[in-house]
Amino acid sequence: MAVDPHVAAKERTAYWVRVGAAALLLVILVTVVNVASHGAFLQPSNIVRVLRQITYNCVLGVGQTFVIITAGIDLSVGSLVALTGVVAARYANSVPLTGFLLIASTLVVAVGVGAAAGWxxxxxxxxxxxxxxxxxxxxxxxxxxxxxxxxxxxxxxLNSTDFQNTGIGSFLGGVTNALHLPNVPIPVVWMLVIIAVASVLLTRTRFGRYVFAIGGNEEAARLAGINVGRVKTLVYVISGSCAAIVGFLYMALFSSGSPQTGTGDELLESIAAVVVGGTSLMGGRGSIVGTFFGALLIGVLYNAMNLLNVDSYLQKVVLGAVILLAVVLDELRKRYIAKG
Amino acid sequence: MSDAPLLAMRHIAKSFPGVTALSDVSLTLHSGEVLCVVGENGAGKSTLMKILAGAQRADEGEILVDGTPVQIASPRAAERLGIGMIYQEFTLVPQLTAPQNVALGNEPVRGVFVDDRAVTARAREALDELGVDIPLRVPVSQLSVGQQQLVEIAKALARKARIIVMDEPTAALTDREIERLFGIIHRLRAAGAGIVYISHRMEELPRIADRVTVLRDGRVIETRDARDFPVEAIISAMVGRTLDAQFPALPAVPANAPVVLDVRDLRREPVVFGVSLAVRAGEIVGLAGLVGAGRTEIMRSIAGADVRDSGEISVDGKNVRIASPQEAIAAGIAFITEDRKAQGLVLGMTVRENITLAHLGDFVDRDLLVDVRRERAAAREKVDELHVRTPSIEQIARNLSGGNQQKVVLAKWLLGTARVFLFDEPTRGIDVGAKAEIYQLMLQLAAGGAAIVMVSSELPEVLGMAHRILVVRGGVIAAEFSRAEATPEAVIAAATVSRSAA
Known part of the structure; x- marks a missing residue:
């Protein structure tokens, strides 16, 4: 008895059903919301607004994805956003640097703190x-x-105004203006770059492969000669570093480092983005791109509800229901495959 | 009550995909009797007991308690019928006290609160019945293994068990605890209980058995009164079969073949107490012995999966430092683990990813990325070489059959340049065809100059596939046989009969 081709086929079918269903739902949702909001939803400027809003939780989610794939969890990211923001602001106020050197060294300090906390x-x-x-x-x-x-x-x-461009500036503003496109905020570009780098790290490198192996079967990974301790350390360092980047970006956005930034819904919404994006809390399965779409779904929901003037308390209820629905559907899908 | 036996199992059959675990098994148990069930590993004892315990359903056959046909659909149903199981692995909750464990699931209550005094009283009553005294106020995790077992027995008695099944109850006990257990068994028997006693230890049988049933390959071979069933006859009934032609011919090891693996005075207490062995290039050494004798632990210590207390290991004459699997792999030692699902494979990963997992560094290009194209080529080559039946190397390992999963594990270790291969139960739970292929592969490795150590609980496999057989008992090598000397009887005797009793 080799592989049951029936199972393999079902798995393929299930995958496309999932992709198809997700795409269909998205199209329906977008269309309905767009019509209901008299076209405001699909305005390029609104799309950019959504991206800007999801940037911070998405970057936190990217770091969290590594941790969760190893079957771990990092609850400290929200606080680390606050800590790294405060440390970065105090550092920036205390050094006699300006311009690029100031920005770069402040980023290094923030990431250093975040990475150390992850360690x-x-x-x-x-x-x-x-x-x-x-x-x-x-x-x-x-x-x-x-x-x-x-x-x-x-x-x-912040004493210096050198961070303003990083926090609220636009990327290649001249080009977008010339093309009559909305300005792309620089933090959004950071997010996209981080997603790209993290995705390559997770899917194309030895480290990434080991992250999945450890989450899938830690003992088998250890017996295959993988230095499990080192890989696990690295995933928390990555998560701490992502929190630090968010802390840095918030600091640049607000021109200040606040001990309250990041300590609200950020932690749980970033985990929600990871889970809605198809990463398993049991470890061994997940993707960075999934996390991006998870964050995007949550961002789109909020945005749509705002456009439709949904009561802000009700928004929370809807968000919770959507998270639940996403994981329930995923579980049902897995059972469908397992039944063969 | 009628004269019907306490328990009768009639024509029980059970099969799993690809394996017949039990066929046409019948046995009876009378009140006031100890029935010993013996058989090699895999003879079907566990399956039979699981059916009795309601953990599995028989495909065919019927079970009668006091002459009445019964359905045992769940552990709870077994309990209601008065069947009490004492497993090797205890089912106690370690944080709870002995009385709390005894009462678990049946707590006496007063109003909405658990009646602690009644809980304690009930446990004391059961322990009095056993004639033993153990601490009642401490968590059972603080009790000795022997005491924990008494709690298990008390639990069964508190549930009015009349049919008590004990699976290898003496495996983890000290001599004194064994004596006490035998005393308790005699007491229970005198009180009218029926006891099914499963054991590997031949020397125990004359002391406690009233009757002995021998299982082999899922069938009852013989049932006799213990008085006229000498241990030698039991052993030959257990072994029974002749070695058939399922094993390929083993080429002789050249007289001048160098020693590849040399292990000296390996210790990992409390399971391995000073084991030395040397394996030459091209040689296959079989480690025989009972489950729990320390065979797997010897292998794990050599492979760095467990950290040994002491002992030296050298490969190709060079002393090697092994404190982790990484170091063992670097030293040229490949460890094909016993449990492919728990230790051998990442089931959610693809065949390709599993095959390259231990040597992924070889596929990393200068850009630090894994070269998937090279990886695919290597994986495909191994899949073809080992005839792994999979629609594609991108198939998820979970979807393969047991034999093909095992081949993927082997492929992982063939990818490197290991000099030593440690096979732990390499053919457990796989079909005959895949077995033959794995034997061929072992021969190829040996022909290529590798040193092979194989642990197997299937005696014919050890006898048929090893140049030399080392019998492990109690964490030491109790006997060594050349292929020519080794007979099933001699190996089983060395593995099961302690020297003092022999």
Whole structure:
């Protein structure tokens, strides 16, 4: 008995059913919302607005995707956004640099802090096999407290205006203006670049392959000679670094580093983006592009509900229902395949 | 009550895809009797007991309790019929105390609260019946293995079990605990219970068995009164078959073949106590022994999967440092694990990804990306070489049959340049055709100068596929046989009869 061709065919069918259903739903949703909003929804400027809104949670979700594929979780990312933003702002205010050097070195400092926090997150997970839920929860509290201490409880305003372009500027504004296209905010470009780099890292490198192998079967991965500890450490470092980039971008956007930035819905919405994007919380399965679409779906929903003047409390209910629906559908799909 | 036996299983048959686990098995158990069920690993004992416990359904046959036909659809149904199971792996909740475990699922209540006093009283009653005293206030995880087993038995008694099934109850006990257990079994028997006792330890049988049933290949070979069933006769009934022609001819190892793998005084307590073995180029060494004797642990220690306490390992005459699987792989040791689903494969990954997993570094180009085209070519080559039946190398490993999954595991290790191959149960649960192919492959590896160590619970396989057979018992090598000397009887005797009892 070799492979049951029936199962293989069903798996293929199920995949296309899923893709087809998703595409169909999207088209219907977009059309309905567009008509209901008298065409406002599909305005290029509105599309760019959605992208700008999802940027921060999407970048957090990209880092989170690596962690979740190894069957881990990183609860500290929201606090790390606050901490890295505050540290970056204080650093920028304390050095005599300007222009590109100031921006670049501030980014390096922020990412350094985020990466170090990720390393600390991973240490007890790797060495003592403690659950990441707990270690990153501890980091959530510590980073939050530390950012309030460092900021003396209030936002640290930037002395320099050199960050304004990074935070709110447009990418190749001359070109888009000439073509009568809406301006593309620079953070959106950051997001797209990060998605591209992360996607290549996850799908094309040895490291990426090991991330999937560990999430799929950690013992088999270990016995295949994979340095499981190193790979796991790296995924938390990546997640911390993504949080740092978000902290940096928020700092540039608001011209200040605040201990409250990132500590709201960011954590859970970034996890929601990952899960809605098809990454399994059990590990071993997932994609960066999926996370992008997950974030996009959530962003589109919010945007559509805003355009349709849906009550903001009701928006939350709808979002929750959509998340639930997405994971339930995914589970049903898997059962359909398993039944053969 | 009538004279009907306490328990009768009639014409039980059960098969799994590709394997017949039981066919036409009948046995009876009377009140006040100890029935010992013996057989080699895989003879069908576990399946039979799972059917009795309601964990699996028989395909055919009927079960009668007190002469009445019954359906055992679930563990709960078995419990209601008075069937109590004492598994090798205990089913206690480690954090709870002995009384809490005994009461689990049947807690006496007062109002909405659990009546703790009644819980304790009930456990004490059951333990008194056994004539033992164990701490009642501590979590059972703090009790010894022997004490935990007593809790299991008390649990069965508290549920009014009259048919008590014990699966290898002495496997993890000390001598004193074994004596106590035998005392308890005698007590239960005197009180009218029927006991099904499964054991590998031949020397125990004359002491406790009233009757002995021998299973082999899913059939009852013989049932006799223990008094006129000497241990030698039991062993030959267990072995029974002659080695047929399913094994290829083993070419002799050249007299001047160098030692490739040399292991000296390997220790990993409490399972491996000083094992030395040397395997020459082209040689296949079989490790025989019972499940739990330490065979797998010897292999895992050599492969770096477990960290050993002490002992030296050298490959091709060079001492190697092995503290992790990585180091073992670097030293040229490939470990084909026992459980392909838990340890051998990442089931959700493709055949290609599984095959290259241990040597992925070889496929990374200078741009740091994995060269999937080269990877595909290598995977395809191995798939063809090993005749892995899969529609494509991009198939998910989960969808392959057991034999083909096992071939994917082998392909993973053939991709490198290993000098030593450790096979742990290489043919467990795979069909005859795939088995033959795996034997051929082992011969090819040996012909290429590799050193091979194979653990197998299938005696014919060890006898048919190894130049030398080392019998492991209690974490040491208890006996060594050349291929010519090894007979099934001699190997089973060395594996099952302790020297003091022999």
């Amino acid at each position: 600390v997150n991973a240490l007890p997970v790797v060495k003592l096999n403690l659950p990441p839920f707990i270690t990153t929860l501890a980091m959530l509290e510590m980073a939050l407290g530390a950012s309030f201490i460092l900021a003396h409880g209030r936002p640290v305003g």
